[in-house]
Amino acid sequence: MLSVPSRRHAIADDIRTKISTGRIKAGERLPSEAQLASGYAVSTATLRSALAVLHCEGLVEKIHGKGNFVRYPLHRITYIGGGLTPMREPSADSELRVSVRTTNLQAHGQLIGLLGVSAKSPLTELLCLSHQGKSPHSLARIYVPRDLSPTDVPTESHCYESVEAKLAEHRPPPAEVRERVSARPPTPEEATTLRISSAMAVLAITRVAADRTGRVVEAALLVLPGDRADALFTTHHVSHERTNGE
Incomplete structure (x- = not known):
């Protein structure tokens, strides 16, 4: 039996897809956490947990006082x-x-x-x-x-x-x-x-x-x-x- 993705992983998957397809471009600021939480109909805590998944993958970075931004692809x-x-x-x-x-x-x-x-x-x-x-x-x-x-x-x-x-x-x-x-x-x-x-x-x-x-x-x-x-x-x-x- 396949497990159902958690809400935070479903949100992370959706944002990841938007980044990979270019709907959200590198360097672009994501909507505020409050706006994202409202759009996905989840609590701020759940939304932040989803963003944490993307932070760990290096897709999104949080700049203090400015918000969450899509990272440019980084050289290894x-x-x-x-x-x-x-x-x-x-x-x-x-x-x-x-x-x-x-x-x-x-x-x-x-x-x-x-x-x-x-x-x-x-x-x-x-x-x-x-x-x-x-x-x-x-x-x-x-x-x-x-x-x-x-x-x-x-x-x-x-x-x-x-x-x-x-x-x-x-x-x-x-x-x-x-x-x-x-x-x-x-x-x-x-x-x-x-x-x-x-x-x-x-x-x-x-x-x-x-x-x-x-x-x-x-x-x-x-x-x-x-x-x-x-x-x-x-x-x-x-x-x-x-x-x-x-």
């Missing part, structure tokens, strides 16, 4: 595990742009362990927020020891790789890169910054790079929403041929 990026420039965008003409805010601070909390430094050691944070058009796309916080921090990081860049390239000019090459990847809900701050549902899973990647002496030269905390990011890890197995007498 690929995180390349173990690479020195880990973010790969789909093409050279990608619409993604990265804004960078640089702040000097002192080591505290988890940063002490991540960078292997003492409390209050001078660090530099680069807060990188990528955008596709007007929509936020992904978030990265990069921390480096102050003496390895460049002073000429641009406030706008065309990709994460250019930020990494600027950092690489002021540090020894990493000899080891450790990465930890987990899936989790976003924090309230991350959900607000990225305009995603608090129920959407994000890829949270902690990346620590150390030089040949073991000194940590960079620690990065990356937040990639699951509807627009993949992670790729490739392992190369080296076979050792045995010779006679071995």
Whole structure:
């Protein structure tokens, strides 16, 4: 026996169909929640539950104080595990742009362990927020020891790789890169910054790079929403041929 779709899923299906057929276009504001609830003859709570389904799918975003908008189709990026420039965008003409805010601070909390430094050691944070058009796309916080921090990081860049390239000019090459990847809900701050549902899973990647002496030269905390990011890890197995007498 087939189950009957719940009211919230029926509403979500109807709005999804309107989006896919172009009756509601990308960038267009949906009617107010009160108007939608009245039109579908449901409570505001049920209507919001239906919109939450679309938020989780990345079809709709809620902008505080303005309402719910249909998202433009978002580029998917690929995180390349173990690479020195880990973010790969789909093409050279990608619409993604990265804004960078640089702040000097002192080591505290988890940063002490991540960078292997003492409390209050001078660090530099680069807060990188990528955008596709007007929509936020992904978030990265990069921390480096102050003496390895460049002073000429641009406030706008065309990709994460250019930020990494600027950092690489002021540090020894990493000899080891450790990465930890987990899936989790976003924090309230991350959900607000990225305009995603608090129920959407994000890829949270902690990346620590150390030089040949073991000194940590960079620690990065990356937040990639699951509807627009993949992670790729490739392992190369080296076979050792045995010779006679071995």
